[in-house]
Amino acid sequence: MSDIALARSRVHVRHGSNIGQPLTRRDGVLKVTGAAKYAADHNPPGMLYAVLAVSGIARGRVAFLDVAAAKAHPRVVEVITPANRPALAQDPDEKSNPFTFRLDLLQNDEVRYANQAIAVVIAETLEAATEGATLLAPRYEVEPARVGLDAATSFVPPAVGVGNPAEVHRGDVEAGLAASTRKIAATYETPPQYHNPMEPHAIVAAWDGDTLSIDTPSQGLALAQGRLAGLFGIPPENIHIRSPFLGGGFGCKGLISGPQVLGAIAARAVGKPVKLVLRREQMYGPVGHRAPTRQTLRLGVDDSGKLMALDHRTKTMSSTFDDFFEPASDASHTLYASAAIATSHEGIRADIGTPLAMRAPGEATGSVALESAMDEMAHACGMDPLAFRLKNYAEVEPISGKPFSSKALRECYRQGAERFGWARRALAPRQMRDPDGLLVGWGVGTATFPALMFAGNAKAVLRHDGSGVMETGAHDMGQGAWTALAQIAADALGLDLERLEFRSGTSDLPDAGIAGGSAHTATAGMAIHNAGADAVARLADLATNDERSPLFGAGNAGVIARGGRLFRRDDESRSESYSDILGRAGLAQIEGHGTSAADPAAQSNYAMHAHGAVFAEVKVDPDLGQMRVTRLLGAFAAGRIINPRMVQSQLQGGMIWGVSFALHEQAVIDARSGRTMNANLAEYHIPVNADVPSLEAILVEERDPHVNALGIKGVGEIGITGTAGAVANAVWHATGIRPRKFPITLDRLIESRGA
Ligand code: MOS
Numbered sequence: 022m023s024d025i026a027l028a029r030s031r032v033h034v035r036h037g038s039n040i041g042q043p044l045t046r047r048d049g050v051l052k053v054t055g056a057a058k059y060a061a062d063h064n065p066p067g068m069l070y071a072v073l074a075v076s077g078i079a080r081g082r083v084a085f086l087d088v089a090a091a092k093a094h095p096r097v098v099e100v101i102t103p104a105n106r107p108a109l110a111q112d113p114d115e116k117s118n119p120f121t122f123r124l125d126l127l128q129n130d131e132v133r134y135a136n137q138a139i140a141v142v143i144a145e146t147l148e149a150a151t152e153g154a155t156l157l158a159p160r161y162e163v164e165p166a167r168v169g170l171d172a173a174t175s176f177v178p179p180a181v182g183v184g185n186p187a188e189v190h191r192g193d194v195e196a197g198l199a200a201s202t203r204k205i206a207a208t209y210e211t212p213p214q215y216h217n218p219m220e221p222h223a224i225v226a227a228w229d230g231d232t233l234s235i236d237t238p239s240q241g242l243a244l245a246q247g248r249l250a251g252l253f254g255i256p257p258e259n260i261h262i263r264s265p266f267l268g269g270g271f272g273c274k275g276l277i278s279g280p281q282v283l284g285a286i287a288a289r290a291v292g293k294p295v296k297l298v299l300r301r302e303q304m305y306g307p308v309g310h311r312a313p314t315r316q317t318l319r320l321g322v323d324d325s326g327k328l329m330a331l332d333h334r335t336k337t338m339s340s341t342f343d344d345f346f347e348p349a350s351d352a353s354h355t356l357y358a359s360a361a362i363a364t365s366h367e368g369i370r371a372d373i374g375t376p377l378a379m380r381a382p383g384e385a386t387g388s389v390a391l392e393s394a395m396d397e398m399a400h401a402c403g404m405d406p407l408a409f410r411l412k413n414y415a416e417v418e419p420i421s422g423k424p425f426s427s428k429a430l431r432e433c434y435r436q437g438a439e440r441f442g443w444a445r446r447a448l449a450p451r452q453m454r455d456p457d458g459l460l461v462g463w464g465v466g467t468a469t470f471p472a473l474m475f476a477g478n479a480k481a482v483l484r485h486d487g488s489g490v491m492e493t494g495a496h497d498m499g500q501g502a503w504t505a506l507a508q509i510a511a512d513a514l515g516l517d518l519e520r521l522e523f524r525s526g527t528s529d530l531p532d533a534g535i536a537g538g539s540a541h542t543a544t545a546g547m548a549i550h551n552a553g554a555d556a557v558a559r560l561a562d563l564a565t566n567d568e569r570s571p572l573f574g575a576g577n578a579g580v581i582a583r584g585g586r587l588f589r590r591d592d593e594s595r596s597e598s599y600s601d602i603l604g605r606a607g608l609a610q611i612e613g614h615g616t617s618a619a620d621p622a623a624q625s626n627y628a629m630h631a632h633g634a635v636f637a638e639v640k641v642d643p644d645l646g647q648m649r650v651t652r653l654l655g656a657f658a659a660g661r662i663i664n665p666r667m668v669q670s671q672l673q674g675g676m677i678w679g680v681s682f683a684l685h686e687q688a689v690i691d692a693r694s695g696r697t698m699n700a701n702l703a704e705y706h707i708p709v710n711a712d713v714p715s716l717e718a719i720l721v722e723e724r725d726p727h728v729n730a731l732g733i734k735g736v737g738e739i740g741i742t743g744t745a746g747a748v749a750n751a752v753w754h755a756t757g758i759r760p761r762k763f764p765i766t767l768d769r770l771i772e773s774r775g776a
Pocket of ligand 1: 240270271272273275378379380381382536537538539
């Protein structure tokens with residue numbers, strides 16, 4: 022990748038620092054010219070094609086597969102079923118820790134959800150493998166599928182999200198409601214949603230003895246390596262995963278999925294490289310998704326409009342065989358002050374693939390209900406919904422009682438409102454029309470997302486020729502991680518970007534943690550920052566202890582690194598190049614190592630979040646109920662901005678997913694069969710350009726000294742959180758109809774109007 026030309030934007034270039042510059046993507050040219058090789062673009066010599074046969078039922082067992090017919094196909098090489106699947110070192114149903122999710126790897130003939138793998142057909146061509154899979158013509162013993170949130174008795178899950186308690190409260194909500202002068206109770210429903218990255222899961226796997234090399238997209242290389250090592254009973258270092266480019270992920274590539282492992286199993290079974298690519302409809306089952314929710318909010322306020330009680334209850338579902346519960350109610354932990362807050366979750370088990378993290382899990386679903394309820398309450402009080410939010414804005418994090426590590430939310434509200442023109446909004450609904458007679462509505466939603474950080478590692482090298490290398494096994498999902506992380510690396514090493522080789526995207530490099538939880542830039546970035554500082558410190562030791570150096574005696578803290586030179590801090594006329602320092606010491610290079618981890622002291626003293634305020638304008642046809650978002654503006658405070666171009670793009674992308682949540686996305690499950698009826702991109706609607714005409718993300722300046730030394734917060738997921746509620750509230754403002762079921766489709770608007 023060192024040959025990628027670094028394109029620089031002509032605007033806002035800040036000299037002397039790589040961080041903060043709006044560079045374009047380092048990999049952009051490769052991607053738009055087709056030179057970037059994605060996993061499925063690999064075709065090693067002798068490669069065979071594997072195709073999954075998947076279950077057409079949601080519950081029961083596979084009674085018969087016509088393996089003989091498939092094997093009789095002249096170009097089919099092998100058919101793997103539970104009867105002949107090579108043994109694994111670990112039971113795929115073993116739950117070694119709460120974050121190891123059970124996989125379907127042909128361990129038996131049981132069917133637990135539709136689109137579960139029931140066989141793998143390997144052939145010389147994709148067409149033959151596809152035909153072979155069809156020839157299997159499965160027969161099933163079918164049991165009735167349990168579908169929907171009322172399919173089974175509910176229970177309190179052991180945990181929600183990633184290890185959060187299912188029930189949390191502070192103060193007495195019932196007493197708070199009793200003491201309130203105004204109360205509302207409202208229920209909101211959100212549908213199942215699927216990740217739908219442009220690139221489906223794909224793997225090209227090749228074994229050499231007990232060494233496995235694979236090309237597959239991954240948001241967490243070391244996690245994938247560890248999972249495969251356990252399943253195959255080989256050391257993790259025997260597994261080499263290449264994942265330089267991901268065609269999107271949204272969470273579904275965070276953990277290696279069953280189909281990817283089946284690709285590696287297939288390659289081992291036939292002793293040849295094998296390619297396995299999921300068809301779009303096969304993504305609706307085995308790779309995680311967002312479960313549906315039904316959320317009930319009860320709010321109470323006093324005479325002045327101050328929140329006295331906030332109760333947020335969520336009902337959601339997991340699969341019959343594993344635990345992941347969408348932590349929607351947790352959204353009420355972090356935004357609004359209330360004397361009493363209670364959040365709770367209940368779950369049921371249904372015949373679906375296990376839900377997993379998808380695009381702001383919990384925050385997206387929970388904030389749409391919370392922001393809708395806040396809007397309802399504001400209007401019940403006759404208050405402007407922005408003023409109502411400002412009145413109830415939390416000075417300290419409501420549930421934990423910790424102060425926020427930085428408080429830029431008010432500024433987000435202020436800048437967003439001003440730019441949007443919020444002051445001109447009519448208070449009551451159905452007051453605004455455009456020249457064509459369309460109803461116009463304006464809505465606001467608060468955005469929030471925790472500023473997380475995981476453990477990461479990086480290695481830095483400064484070379485005698487004045488160049489440098491930074492290595493970390495990071496993941497570019499399309500968000501621009503390579504570009505932003507290389508900017509951090511260049512600053513950390515005191516090099517011009519052109520002299521830096523940034524190596525990333527394979528499991529052979531130091532573990533950079535997971536590209537999830539919007540924490541990748543902070544996690545990998547801090548490891549890079551520390552590795553660079555370590556290398557520079559070693560170099561400074563050489564120079565400042567050497568009488569022949571102009572830096573002699575300056576002390577390690579007395580020098581600064583810039584442009585491939587060390588300078589005396591107190592006298593910048595005295596400097597020396599990295600090359601000269603290394604040359605005199607007779608060294609070809611010097612190395613530095615860095616790790617990153619959240620600071621436990623800061624974590625226990627502060628609540629850490631990114632914030633934002635999103636403003637939406639919608640136009641609604643009064644007769645047909647047809648809705649369009651015509652303007653969307655978000656103001657976000659997300660710590661130090663490494664690359665404003667990438668960050669704006671991330672925030673805008675998140676906002677588009679917010680529009681999608683509000684108006685488009687839903688998987689429709691057939692109540693009789695348990696199958697997804699719209700498991701394709703033609704009928705599973707997402708916004709296209711025409712759905713999002715004007716989109717703007719304002720970056721509100723924020724210096725947060727507590728999150729990490731660089732002040733980095735995440736921006737990957739926050740955009741969706743305020744937007745879905747803002748759009749829903751704008752629809753209400755246009756029509757007077759309060760959306761309670763998502764997505765807000767026109768039939769739902771028209772139905773409510775008739776009611
Ligand atoms: Mo994300 S849903 O943290 O990849």
